[in-house]
Structures are given as C-alpha cells and as structure tokens.
Amino acid sequence: MVGFGYDVHRLEVGEKLILGGVLISENFGTLAHSDGDALAHSIIDALLGAAGLGDIGEHFPDTDDKYKGADSMKLLLNTLNLINENGYKIINIDSLIQLEKPKLKEFKEQIRKNVANLCNLDVARINIKAGTNEKMGFIGRSEGIAVFTVCQLEKK
Numbered sequence: 001m002v003g004f005g006y007d008v009h010r011l012e013v014g015e016k017l018i019l020g021g022v023l024i025s026e027n028f029g030t031l032a033h034s035d036g037d038a039l040a041h042s043i044i045d046a047l048l049g050a051a052g053l054g055d056i057g058e059h060f061p062d063t064d065d066k067y068k069g070a071d072s073m074k075l076l077l078n079t080l081n082l083i084n085e086n087g088y089k090i091i092n093i094d095s096l097i098q099l100e101k102p103k104l105k106e107f108k109e110q111i112r113k114n115v116a117n118l119c120n121l122d123v124a125r126i127n128i129k130a131g132t133n134e135k136m137g138f139i140g141r142s143e144g145i146a147v148f149t150v151c152q153l154e155k156k
C-alpha cells in the first residue's frame with residue numbers, strides 16, 4: 001500500500017523550526033497550532049493514507065486545545081501505533097523538505113535517525129531529501145515550508 005502526504009506551514013521570525021523532532025532554528029520557524037513539525041505532519045498523512053485511515057485533521061484536529069503546542073513526534077508515534085493496530089508495517093518512507101533557508105544539509109542525517117528510531121526501523125528505510133525552490137514562489141521567498149512524503153506499507 002502506497003501513501004502520500006503533504007504539509008505546509010507559514011514561516012515567521014520568532015518561531016521555532018522543528019523537523020522530525022530536531023530543533024533547526026530557535027528564531028525563524030513555523031507558525032502552527034502544534035509545534036509545527038511539517039515533516040512529522042507530512043509523514044503522518046502518508047502513513048494514514050497508505051492504511052486507508054483518512055487524514056491528520058481527522059485524528060488530531062487543530063481546533064482541539066489538546067494539540068496546542070503538541071509535540072508532533074508524539075502524534076507520529078500515535079499514528080504508528082494506529083497503523084500497527086490495523087495490521088500494517090512500514091516498508092519505507094521517503095520525504096522531500098522544500099525550504100529556502102536555513103539549509104538543512106547538516107541536519108538531514110540527524111532527522112533521518114530520529115525518524116528511524118521513532119519508527120523502530122533501520123535508517124535505510126527512511127530517506128530525507130531537502131531542497132530549495134530556486135527562490136520562486138512562497139517557498140522561494142521564505143514565506144513558508146512544504147514537505148512531501150510517500151511511504152509504503154505492507155500487511156503483517
């Protein structure tokens with residue numbers, strides 16, 4: 001089963017940027033109801049999609065005060081438990097983070113390990129790509145970040 005996920009957040013000065021549970025910046029990051037971890041949100045949607053379980057908004061509504069400032073890696077862990085309960089296991093996850101700045105090169109491996117550890121998977125099953133949008137559009141103007149994810153699940 002293949003799943004696809006996409007998440008986007010506005011970027012603002014004075015906000016934190018957290019990706020895959022890794023703190024990237026303390027003073028230029030995502031505006032969000034939760035901690036704004038767009039990578040975690042994108043992976044959650046891909047996993048839910050592959051398992052036929054709807055979307056992140058149904059499971060963790062941003063209108064619910066329970067999720068205000070939520071650690072999105074905990075939401076990802078809840079999602080992993082859910083797909084496990086539904087009889088699925090992960091084959092692989094492949095994500096593309098689109099962000100003009102800061103550059104993620106030095107953080108990519110740490111993010112990968114963090115996601116792999118949470119999923120209890122070998123790092124070879126997790127791939128994290130990062131790129132700019134060549135200064136075009138809202139990503140190129142550093143107004144926002146977008147993350148795309150595909151994943152594959154199989155029945156246990």
Ligand code: MG
Binds near residue numbers: 008009036037041
């Ligand atoms: Mg989000």
